[in-house]
Amino acid sequence: MQEPQQISVSKLIRGTTGVYVKVRVVRKWKKEDFRKAFVGEDFSLELILVDEEGHVIQATVGKALIQSFEDKIIEGYTYKIGRFQTFQNRGYDIATAHKCRLRFGSTTTIERIQALIPKSAFKFVSFQDIIDNNLDGRMLIDVIAEVDAYDMVSNIDNLERTYLWGQITLLAMGTICRRCKKNIIQIKYKKEKPIVVLQCVLRVPHEGEIKLSTTDNASKILINPNIPQVHEFRARNANKPPRTRGIVHIKTKDILAGNIKTIDELKNIEKAGTYVIVAYITKIDKTFKWYYNGCKVCTCRAGKKADGLWYCSQEECVAYEIGNHYRLTRFQAKFYIEDAYGGKAFIKMFDKLIKMKVNKSVMQCIEKLKEAGNDHGIPAEINEFQHKEYVFKVEVDNRFNLQLNSKCYNVIDFSDNENHIKHWKSEYKKIQDITSIIDMPAISAKTTAENLTAGGGSGTVPVKKKYADINIGEETTAASNAGNKDSASKKMKSIKIEKE
Template structure:
């Protein structure tokens, strides 16, 4: 009898599965058990048969807040579909653990689960596992980290913009939304299919009294299209509007604690491609330096050099991105008093880009523009942390020189205390674009605003007699020649002959600021050739005027 009891105990110890966490699961091991909550469930349709399910895909969250993907194959869909409900916690036994591969990878885990015919799924009520398993990515990390292309990501931010409904070349409808974080950084998300309808229905409920809107996009994908952006995955994505979760509550609290008022308006993105120009604050650098109103302004400038004396990164708080400093308790304390990192301190810090560049504007006016994580990481394709870790000794990384010599349209922020009261000519960059079309549109808009600000000219002229118009401006041109070295007149001192009036009479030197010449060359590509007279025509007109003046003398 004792022998039989011993045998029963031994058999039980060998066959009774031990509950594991996701990190403890091993491939090719049978009889493993996992206690987890279903935080997302979706269906993949059969190829060319959208009404039939090919697989059920599931995201499982354990007590350690790790997430793993599980797949139910076609033959078992009807068996497990009613037994697995999103939001419910289960004790799952008898599954297969295999390599995480396939066309739709949801998590960075090396393995995924496969339900089998003998898999047992039992509800686990009152489980302490959280309802949601979001793993939110920083906007700067999304832009810089190429590895996020390989799996789904979660994003949270204030919903600040929505675009118009458009169609791709294949006829598929698409709409964009913009999310903004606590640092006023924005990221664009492309919506497809049913997600467009969800946003349209929500927008119908918005009124002038509606407060700030916060959005969570679960199972989004990082893509490269007109820069880095995210998009809703085809089947897995889920959009939450103002969800009751700690991350949104913390974001709302941080925004309310800031000095700037929190805008509740969701703006209409009429043309996302030139959104940086959706303002009348189009100024040159000289005008920005003289302005007396704190606001965001858009200017055209070329990056001339990098300011190396102040470093290229700062140590930031992982909670709110504010600068941190090391205290005597060997913890990094946030400098923002409202942040939990200010009082409690943090064990780790996060290096982030902060690089100051010397820029020159269209009239050779100089200023300093500071670029941050979301700007620099887009081009260098590496985070400041990784770049710093790769250095053998401290230096300015060569990768940061990629901006030098290039021309951009910048949106910069003018601050009341720093720029206006202290008269600093150093500005923080909000956004930037080097798209030739954006540069062309800036030039047009700037010129139009300049023309509107000029006094009205009541003189009239006829197109049939252009010489009259030229002669009317002779006095002004004469004054300009007397006070400038741009035009030099060469004549023979021996004979008094002027020589060839089209060649030796005038030596017209082009002292146009380099950036303006560069912009002119760029505009030749995007402008119609008949919109403006060419430089050759202008020089020819100037020579005719000078010839008339020489003959009078």
């Protein structure tokens, strides 16, 4: 019988046999079984392995073999592993980019050894890739960042938000939250902003934004770990100015990036991202149902199949077969909006944002409608969104808005506070002033003289009317426009709002 040969992890392909690998276990965790009949039980033992060359691969120990291997495998130690199987790396909670994954069988051998193998195998991703959706949503990723601030979310048990670099929020849940909070507080008393390494976290849509979330068991948070990447990160960002908080709901960084737009400008944008607009909600789309049945785990829609169970619409969700006890009814609403320039579009709002104004659950609203004998109506609290001006932070999605050319935008945040609206109108005015100066063509003396002659000798140059200079609702008559053409390509439009 031929002796097994050592192989590099990078050369493993599906169906490889007769080989062994020398690796270090850099991460070990148990994956929970979310199937309805087995909720609370362990589904598998998952490992991340790194070899001498720094290549990583994920390994899985099935449910039936967990007891056989759990005590033999210790995180941080090196092993020689043979007689394993390889299969396609797919499913959810994928921890490496390797095309294959190892599977332990009943004949798999594992021997503890001494070997010079890296003690960590982080594959850090940038915030830009996270925000731009350049990653597989099923992948567990590693992130290095500075903690900007943190706070407890009181309405969700054991959940903490940690703001990373003022750009992305980490949702840390359960025991991870309790473990890291004390360390973060101690470091903040020393007036240091901690550097955190997030291992095996998920990129998730939450409350209309892209956020990072820990998983039940796979994720690990290291605070100020003594590794080269942390020292490089700290040195690289040592001279960066401190970040400041913006007004409530909408962050100041959006205006610094020139992200405040009119609706027509929003429709012509060619880059995905978040933008700010000021607009009226003119009416609600009554053909769009105001609530939906969703998965309690990932917030996606859930549907009932012939077997009577509710299923998440995303097959890669950890709770694909969610069952009735994982179903949650959530708010949704679609509105028509129009801004002061006459631009029109649709927006969608979902559960958390609507609850900010409604202060009721979906079921409470349904019961109230039933009592009024209006089962198919829309709650009065949602109807009250109409005929008001708001400042919205909306997402331009790469697929739906850019590729499919949809003019319906998801709202990430909003405010009807008059001070917020005035603030953003004035910021739009500032940006347009700067743009006008930059785009102003050179005017020759001859052209100027011709213009003055054509204009009746007047030395007054028409000035572009700015967003903040207009009173919304002001009538623009033909007489007021006669003899004074506006040089701007966009013109303000009076919005008449009539209640239905």
